[in-house]
Amino acid sequence: xxxxxxxxxxxxxxxLLDFADVQLTFPNGTTALSGVxxxxxxxxxxxxxxxxxxxxxxxxxxxxxxxxxxxGTTKLTTDHIGYVFQDxxxxxxxxxxxxxxxxxxxxGMGKTERRAEAARAIEMVSLNGFEDHLxxxxxxxxxxxxxxxxxxxxxxxxxxxDEPFGALDEITREHLNDELLRLFTERGFAGLFITHSVxxxxxxxxxVVVMSGRPGRIVGTYDVPFDMPRDPEIRYTAEYAALVxxxxxALREGHDA
Amino acid sequence: xxxxxxxSSPILPARPMRLxxxxxxWAPPVTVALLIIGVWYLVSTFVLDPSxxxxxxPPQEVLAAYxxxxxxxxxxxxxxxxxxxxxxxxxxxxxLGVTWAITMNQAAWVERxxxxxxxxxxxxxxxxLVPLIGFWFGFDFQARVIVTVLIALFPxxxxxxxxxxSVEKGQRELFELQQAGAWVMLTKLQFMxxxxxxxxxxxxxxxxxxxxxxxxxxxxxxGTPGIGALIAKYQSRLNAExxxxxxxxxxxxxxxxxxxxxxxxxxxIGTWHDFT
Numbered sequence: 001x002x003x004x005x006x007x008x009x010x011x012x013x014x015x016l017l018d019f020a021d022v023q024l025t026f027p028n029g030t031t032a033l034s035g036v037x038x039x040x041x042x043x044x045x046x047x048x049x050x051x052x053x054x055x056x057x058x059x060x061x062x063x064x065x066x067x068x069x070x071x072g073t074t075k076l077t078t079d080h081i082g083y084v085f086q087d088x089x090x091x092x093x094x095x096x097x098x099x100x101x102x103x104x105x106x107x108g109m110g111k112t113e114r115r116a117e118a119a120r121a122i123e124m125v126s127l128n129g130f131e132d133h134l135x136x137x138x139x140x141x142x143x144x145x146x147x148x149x150x151x152x153x154x155x156x157x158x159x160x161x162d163e164p165f166g167a168l169d170e171i172t173r174e175h176l177n178d179e180l181l182r183l184f185t186e187r188g189f190a191g192l193f194i195t196h197s198v199x200x201x202x203x204x205x206x207x208v209v210v211m212s213g214r215p216g217r218i219v220g221t222y223d224v225p226f227d228m229p230r231d232p233e234i235r236y237t238a239e240y241a242a243l244v245x246x247x248x249x250a251l252r253e254g255h256d257a
Numbered sequence: 258x259x260x261x262x263x264x265s266s267p268i269l270p271a272r273p274m275r276l277x278x279x280x281x282x283w284a285p286p287v288t289v290a291l292l293i294i295g296v297w298y299l300v301s302t303f304v305l306d307p308s309x310x311x312x313x314x315p316p317q318e319v320l321a322a323y324x325x326x327x328x329x330x331x332x333x334x335x336x337x338x339x340x341x342x343x344x345x346x347x348x349x350x351x352x353l354g355v356t357w358a359i360t361m362n363q364a365a366w367v368e369r370x371x372x373x374x375x376x377x378x379x380x381x382x383x384x385x386l387v388p389l390i391g392f393w394f395g396f397d398f399q400a401r402v403i404v405t406v407l408i409a410l411f412p413x414x415x416x417x418x419x420x421x422x423s424v425e426k427g428q429r430e431l432f433e434l435q436q437a438g439a440w441v442m443l444t445k446l447q448f449m450x451x452x453x454x455x456x457x458x459x460x461x462x463x464x465x466x467x468x469x470x471x472x473x474x475x476x477x478x479x480g481t482p483g484i485g486a487l488i489a490k491y492q493s494r495l496n497a498e499x500x501x502x503x504x505x506x507x508x509x510x511x512x513x514x515x516x517x518x519x520x521x522x523x524x525x526i527g528t529w530h531d532f533t
Contacts, residue, residue, distance in 0.1 A: 066430055083434055089427040092529045093449050106435035106445075134529050 014042040015077060016158045016190050017063055022072035024058055031215035032058045036072070038209065038218065040158065045184055045191040047201040048209045049251060055216025056194045057086075060160045063192065082156030082189065084164045088143035090135040090150075096122065097131040100149045107154075114153070121149035124183060141172035145179075152183070161193040165200070177203055178232055185229045198248045203235060208247055212254030219254040222247055311497035319501040328499040331487060336506055339483035342398065343470035343514070346405025350462050353406065354413025355455065359443065362421040372418075379411040383469075387476045397480035401473030408469035409462040416458030420451025453530045456522030463518045467511040484510075 017040040024033040032055040040046050050056045061067035062074055064083050090099045100121055104114035122128055125145040135143055144164055151159065165173045177200060184191060195201050201208045202224055210220040224243065226234050234240050294316050301315040322328050357375065361368040387404055394400040424447055432442050474485025482490075484507050491500035522532065 064434055066433065081434075083431075085427040085431070087425070087427050089425065089431050091428065091446070091449070093452075093526065102431075103435055106432065106437050106441065136529060 015075070016040050016042055017077075017192065018073075018075040019059075019062075019069075020073045020075075022062065022069045022074055024055070024062065024067065025070045033062075033069075034215035034217050036216070036218055040190050040192050042157075042190055043188070044207060045193065045205045046207045046209060047191075047193040047195060047205040048211055049195055049198055049201045049247065050211030050216065050254075051213050051251070052196060054211045054213030056211050057162050058216065060162050060192065060194060063158075064160055076158075078157040080155055080157040082151030082154050082159040084144075084147055084151055084159070084161045086163050086166060088135070088140075088147040090143055090146055092135050095132050095134055096127060096138070096146050099135065099146055100153060103150055104153050117153045118149070121152040122146075124152055124186075125149045125179065139172075140168050141176060144168065144176060148180075148183075152187070156189050159189045159191045161191065163194050163196065166195070166197075173200070174232075180204065181228070181230050198244050198251065199235070202240060202244050202247065203230070210247060210250045210254060220247075220250045222250075311495050314497045314501060318498050319505070322498040322502040323506075325499070328496075328502065332484065332499065332503050332506055335482060335484035335487040335503070336510060338481045339467070339470045339474065339485065339507070340510065342401045342405055342473060342483060343466040343510075346402045346469055347409055347459075347463055347466035347514075349402065350406045350409040350413055350466065351459060354410050354458065354462070355417050357410075357414045358417035358421060358451075359448075361418055362447065363439070368418075375411060375414045378407065378414075383407050384472065387472065391477060395479075396477040400477050401470060401483070404473040404476075405466050405469030408472065409466040412461040412465065413455075413458045416454045416461070417451055420454025421447045423454065424450045452526050453522075453532070456518065456526065460515055460518040460522070463514045464511050467507070467514055471507055 017038070019036050019038040022033055022036040022038075023031065025031045036059065038046070038048075038059070048056045048059060058067060060083070062069050063076065064081060090096075091102065094102065097115075097118055100118040101114045104117055109117070119131075122131060125148050127142065127145050127149060130138065130142065130146075135146070138146065147164070165176050168176065181204060183189075191204075193201070193204060198208075205224050206228070208222045208224060209218055210222070211217065212219045222243065226240070297313070298316050301310065301313045305313055323332070357371065361371050383404065386407070390400050390403050390407075394403055428446060428450070429442075432446055437445075470483060471485035471488070474483040475489055478486055478489075484503050487503050488500060488507070490496075491503065519532075
């Protein structure tokens with residue numbers, strides 16, 4: 001888009017998020033995360049896969065500051081963070097436009113400015129024409145788009161996704177995966193994406209991190225060699241299938257352990 | 258009444274649906290009302306001994322009481338006075354209830370400190386307190402309004418509190434991530450999310466406010482008498498027809514207030530909230 005030069009450059013490796021030996025133990029004694037080392041650099045799209053309840057969402061909560069690690073160090077070098085929740089978390093009384101404007105409004109941005117910002121973001125997720133609709137009038141996929149647009153107004157350098165497409169049907173999900181990849185190449189944000197779908201993880205990411213549960217720890221890291229922008233057809237190649245197979249095996253071994 | 262054929266507009270069924278919906282909305286309750294009046298007529302005319310007609314005067318005679326100059330104006334005036342008490346009390350109850358709930362929602366310890374008293378407010382027999390209220394605040398308008406507030410307050414407190422707590426975790430965290438302060442959180446999120454429950458509370462409280470105003474009338478006869486005072490008067494004089502007429506009038510008033518709040522809530526938040 002406007003600044004094509006900000007498109008992900010794999011050689012530029014500014015650190016955005018750095019977890020070293022992060023541990024989180026809840027007051028009730030449950031250890032959610034243990035000894036987690038994880039970095040997200042500029043230009044990277046890192047996806048964390050793991051079984052339900054392995055603490056992968058907790059990673060995002062710590063990264064965003066919603067939760068504090070009980071041990072280890074967490075370093076965040078940007079305050080331009082986008083956070084997309086599992087649910088679209090739109091406010092039902094606000095129109096799509098007003099929902100997309102919300103974060104800028106909370107940050108105290110002026111009305112004209114945030115309106116322009118929202119219009120741009122709505123355009124980016126192809127929701128134009130639905131600005132005056134209420135969330136209840138939208139499909140699940142469209143709600144997610146609105147939620148994405150809302151975070152895009154923050155002009156995020158680091159985008160956190162907490163299983164955003166988990167509740168959507170397969171077709172909508174694949175479609176949104178492509179949209180997300182397009183935004184990733186256009187906007188040049190780094191991504192930290194949580195999912196339990198290995199296929200989705202491999203398709204979206206430059207790096208896949210496998211977690212095992214109770215306590216959550218990282219059992220493997222895989223670089224994804226496919227080029228960006230990504231050709232949707234790679235989903236049907238042997239290399240893709242082989243990588244998905246390898247990661248799925250690692251996931252299963254981690255789960256059995 | 259004929260239902261328009263939906264075939265005339267197969268793509269946009271909205272209009273015929275609405276006509277049908279209107280008919281279906283009104284027909285059942287009107288039928289029940291006619292049935293009740295019919296049974297009432299039969300019992301009062303053919304079952305009841307004429308000497309005991311004061312127990313249940315026939316419907317047409319009750320209706321005639323409204324046009325009887327000896328009763329009609331009194332009843333309307335009484336209703337107006339009752340309405341003033343009920344609406345004043347309701348407005349105060351809404352304001353106090355919302356304020357109380359918002360205060361409790363600020364911290365767990367505040368809720369723990371104040372909620373028991375909201376429950377007590379609901380469980381103490383207000384009727385037993387009414388004479389006390391008379392001693393303290395006189396037997397006029399002010400005392401009646403206080404009785405009304407006491408009776409109408411609890412649904413506002415409990416419904417608003419429930420609504421404030423109904424905010425989804427994700428929505429709250431969305432605000433927290435932007436470092437939204439307590440005031441912004443309250444006005445842009447919690448208050449809005451609580452509106453459906455608050456309107457439900459208002460409808461319940463509106464009905465109770467009418468009851469409260471009439472109860473106040475029974476006890477506080479000084480000042481301008483409301484419809485409750487009239488009911489007490491007609492009862493003591495065995496004036497059956499105006500007695501029935503004023504009871505019906507008071508009930509209708511309650512229904513109208515309830516209906517107005519239903520309409521208001523649909524107008525205010527019906528676009529984004531489904532009332533079930």
